[in-house]
Amino acid sequence: MPKYGMVIDLDKCTSCQACVTACKVENNVQIVSEDDAQNGRAMFWMKMLTMEFDGDYPNIRPKTLPRNCMQCDEPSCIKVCPVRATYLRDDGIVAQIYPQCIGCRYCMANCPYTVKVFNWDRQEQPAEVERTYNPDVSVRPKGIVEKCTFCIHRLQTASEKAKAEHRDLEPGDYVPACVEVCPVDAISFGDLDDRKSEVLKASRDYRAFGLLEELGTVPKVRYLNAKE
Amino acid sequence: MSYQNLRDEDEALFRPIYETDRSFYAVVIALTAIFLFGLGCYIHQLIYGLGATGMDEPVSWAFYIVDFVFFIGISHAGTLISAILRLSKAEWRRPITRMAEVITGIVLAIGGLHPIIDLGRPDRILHLFERGRLQSPLLWDLTSVTAYFTASTIYLYVPMIPDIALLRDRGGKLKNLYRILAWGYKGTPKQKHALERAINILMVMVIPIAISVHTIIAWIFGMTLQPGWHSTIFGPYFVVGAIYSGIAALVIVMLAFRKIYHFEDYLKEIHFQYLGTLLLVVALLWTYFTFNEYLTTFYGHEPAEMRVFLYKFTGGYAPFFWAMVFCNFLLPVVILSNKKLKKIPGILIASIGVVIGMWLERLIIIIPTLANPRLPYPTGMYIPSITEIGIAGAATSAFLLGFMGFSKLFPLISIWETKEGREHSVHEVSMRLREYLPGQLDKSGVEASVKAEL
Amino acid sequence: MKDRTVYIIQLITLSFNWLLAISVTWWFVHLVVVSNQVKDTQTASLWISILAITVFWILAGVLSYVFFSLHRREKEPA
Ligand code: SF4
Numbered sequence: 001m002p003k004y005g006m007v008i009d010l011d012k013c014t015s016c017q018a019c020v021t022a023c024k025v026e027n028n029v030q031i032v033s034e035d036d037a038q039n040g041r042a043m044f045w046m047k048m049l050t051m052e053f054d055g056d057y058p059n060i061r062p063k064t065l066p067r068n069c070m071q072c073d074e075p076s077c078i079k080v081c082p083v084r085a086t087y088l089r090d091d092g093i094v095a096q097i098y099p100q101c102i103g104c105r106y107c108m109a110n111c112p113y114t115v116k117v118f119n120w121d122r123q124e125q126p127a128e129v130e131r132t133y134n135p136d137v138s139v140r141p142k143g144i145v146e147k148c149t150f151c152i153h154r155l156q157t158a159s160e161k162a163k164a165e166h167r168d169l170e171p172g173d174y175v176p177a178c179v180e181v182c183p184v185d186a187i188s189f190g191d192l193d194d195r196k197s198e199v200l201k202a203s204r205d206y207r208a209f210g211l212l213e214e215l216g217t218v219p220k221v222r223y224l225n226a227k228e
Numbered sequence: 229m230s231y232q233n234l235r236d237e238d239e240a241l242f243r244p245i246y247e248t249d250r251s252f253y254a255v256v257i258a259l260t261a262i263f264l265f266g267l268g269c270y271i272h273q274l275i276y277g278l279g280a281t282g283m284d285e286p287v288s289w290a291f292y293i294v295d296f297v298f299f300i301g302i303s304h305a306g307t308l309i310s311a312i313l314r315l316s317k318a319e320w321r322r323p324i325t326r327m328a329e330v331i332t333g334i335v336l337a338i339g340g341l342h343p344i345i346d347l348g349r350p351d352r353i354l355h356l357f358e359r360g361r362l363q364s365p366l367l368w369d370l371t372s373v374t375a376y377f378t379a380s381t382i383y384l385y386v387p388m389i390p391d392i393a394l395l396r397d398r399g400g401k402l403k404n405l406y407r408i409l410a411w412g413y414k415g416t417p418k419q420k421h422a423l424e425r426a427i428n429i430l431m432v433m434v435i436p437i438a439i440s441v442h443t444i445i446a447w448i449f450g451m452t453l454q455p456g457w458h459s460t461i462f463g464p465y466f467v468v469g470a471i472y473s474g475i476a477a478l479v480i481v482m483l484a485f486r487k488i489y490h491f492e493d494y495l496k497e498i499h500f501q502y503l504g505t506l507l508l509v510v511a512l513l514w515t516y517f518t519f520n521e522y523l524t525t526f527y528g529h530e531p532a533e534m535r536v537f538l539y540k541f542t543g544g545y546a547p548f549f550w551a552m553v554f555c556n557f558l559l560p561v562v563i564l565s566n567k568k569l570k571k572i573p574g575i576l577i578a579s580i581g582v583v584i585g586m587w588l589e590r591l592i593i594i595i596p597t598l599a600n601p602r603l604p605y606p607t608g609m610y611i612p613s614i615t616e617i618g619i620a621g622a623a624t625s626a627f628l629l630g631f632m633g634f635s636k637l638f639p640l641i642s643i644w645e646t647k648e649g650r651e652h653s654v655h656e657v658s659m660r661l662r663e664y665l666p667g668q669l670d671k672s673g674v675e676a677s678v679k680a681e682l
Numbered sequence: 683m684k685d686r687t688v689y690i691i692q693l694i695t696l697s698f699n700w701l702l703a704i705s706v707t708w709w710f711v712h713l714v715v716v717s718n719q720v721k722d723t724q725t726a727s728l729w730i731s732i733l734a735i736t737v738f739w740i741l742a743g744v745l746s747y748v749f750f751s752l753h754r755r756e757k758e759p760a
């Protein structure tokens with residue numbers, strides 16, 4: 001079984017937010033009204049986070065950092081879900097079952113990274129957006145929680161394609177939208193169990209660190225510090 | 229025990245059941261209006277989703293959860309206090325226990341509904357039964373609240389059977405209802421014995437259940453990794469807070485209904501003074517826990533914890549925090565430790581202060597933590613919407629309506645226990661007292677000496 | 683109302699408590715089975731279930747004890 005992981009190189013990242021946009025389009029994430037956005041209900045699976053500190057704990061220089069779901073190996077979110085609407089898959093992805101979620105928001109309260117977003121209500125989307133909905137991803141109803149899934153629908157398509165072609169899934173077959181779109185290739189993605197994979201090598205780099213690693217959540221999204 | 233002479237002596241306790249004056253209906257109508265408004269708010273929320281509330285990100289839990297914790301806290305008034313008082317054979321409990329237990333039953337039903345009001349998809353509630361995951365504290369909570377509700381209703385009902393039998397024997401309105409509920413109680417010694425035994429078992433069972441309920445509610449927060457929540461003393465801290473707000477609510481309700489139904493002869497100042505002393509003790513205990521909680525946070529000085537800490541002490545929630553300190557510590561301690569102020573008006577003011585303070589305490593525990601996540605997001609904001617306030621109003625008026633409805637069906641003060649106090653306890657207590665004294669050998673010796681004196 | 687009707691209604695109200703105890707038991711057993719199927723938190727589920735089921739059964743038991751001891755006395759000559 002592979003174990004998917006991601007390494008984001010903050011040295012290469014220019015904070016262009018292409019990943020943020022790509023994610024929103026790829027996953028049909030709802031666009032909320034201006035009022036709601038102002039009230040802190042904007043929905044992003046991938047978010048550009050401004051880290052206030054500069055050059056402190058372990059020498060972080062960049063002030064921004066793209067943050068998606070950390071796909072923790074010891075996720076706090078699944079522990080507290082009362083209905084198994086979020087669970088850890090064998091391939092390491094923390095998935096969310098939309099039709100199962102009852103919207104208690106306990107997982108939101110317990111994610112140390114404040115990653116999960118809630119559909120406070122369902123709003124009319126701009127016509128252009130509705131035209132370009134991704135058919136592979138369900139449009140979530142109001143009242144449930146959602147989050148980054150490492151574009152799990154792409155994994156499904158890729159493995160089905162591989163199966164049809166009678167071969168195994170190759171490393172480049174499945175990449176999430178943010179990885180694909182990054183203009184400077186700052187994000188590497190792949191199988192952390194594969195010894196030859198680029199992502200494993202990157203995650204063992206001396207510059208690598210995980211956000212809030214000290215909590216023991218074992219994030220599978222790791223970052224590379226900016227070089228001096 | 230002959231029922232005939234009982235009628236005359238404690239007639240005042242029966243009166244509310246048979247006589248209703250006009251102002252009662254006026255209050256009922258007003259409360260029903262508030263309740264209906266809240267119901268309308270909830271329907272609005274059902275249609276438009278939780279967007280109708282003031283919650284956002286990262287403050288994803290707010291008013292409903294605060295009210296949930298608060299109401300369940302109030303419910304500890306009853307069963308726990310009455311069980312403890314019964315267990316410790318405090319004689320002054322007799323006119324208090326019934327009201328305390330009624331508060332528990334009603335408030336628990338209302339508080340228990342709050343997490344459901346808070347759900348984004350209440351229509352999927354059955355998923356809890358189909359695919360529930362028992363590791364989640366929410367399920368522990370569901371279980372323990374149900375258990376507490378069952379236990380406290382039984383604990384309310386069983387000691388009420390003799391009173392229902394009295395009502396049945398009087399005949400008149402709702403005779404058949406009382407006949408069904410009285411379970412054929414006739415007051416034979418064997419029946420009494422069985423009842424007493426059951427009360428004793430329940431009393432012992434209800435205490436751990438009550439404590440577990442609020443501990444588990446504390447664990448909903450304590451089991452997370454969030455700064456300000458992840459604390460080992462949350463369990464006992466919440467329990468103490470629950471008892472604290474419970475006693476205060478009990479005092480308020482008792483004073484109100486004493487006034488309305490003219491129970492002055494049964495609920496004397498001394499009862500309130502004893503409750504006041506209890507309140508004072510719990511106030512100090514609560515302060516001790518609060519001090520512990522915040523001092524360790526401050527001393528440890530962990531950045532994430534400190535952000536929450538400062539948010540409470542000097543930041544956006546400082547007014548609420550200091551109001552809480554005033555309501556929960558200064559006000560009750562000053563009033564209740566002062567002999568001159570510890571009269572009924574003073575005790576009432578202290579109790580109202582405590583109820584408000586404890587609500588603020590729940591607010592202060594829940595929102596600042598959510599508003600200050602670990603990662604450097606902008607600090608969250610939360611302003612409740614009309615919907616949330618309306619539902620809180622509805623919950624409160626539902627409680628009052630339930631209590632008033634109860635008072636029209638059953639006596640608010642346990643008649644047989646009052647009777648028993650009058651007939652047996654005077655003798656029993658003086659015996660007990662003598663047994664404590666040095667120089668008394670055994671029970672029979674004590675009995676003989678009491679007899680000799682009489 | 684006849685004594686018999688009253689008794690039956692009383693029995694029905696009592697049986698609600700048993701219904702609750704039995705449905706709680708059924709629910710917990712179901713949850714343990716589910717947790718075993720998906721191989722997830724089996725031990726926790728088991729222990730919590732045992733604890734909760736006991737509490738509900740004892741409560742129903744106490745209530746039934748009251749009910750039947752109140753009624754048994756009725757049949758004896760006063
Ligand atoms: S980052 Fe949060 S939502 Fe994602 S797996 Fe970890 S705990 Fe769960």
Ligand code: SF4
Pocket residue numbers: 080081082083084085086100101102103104105106107108144145
């Ligand atoms: S909001 Fe949904 S996914 Fe999150 S804990 Fe509740 S039921 Fe589970």
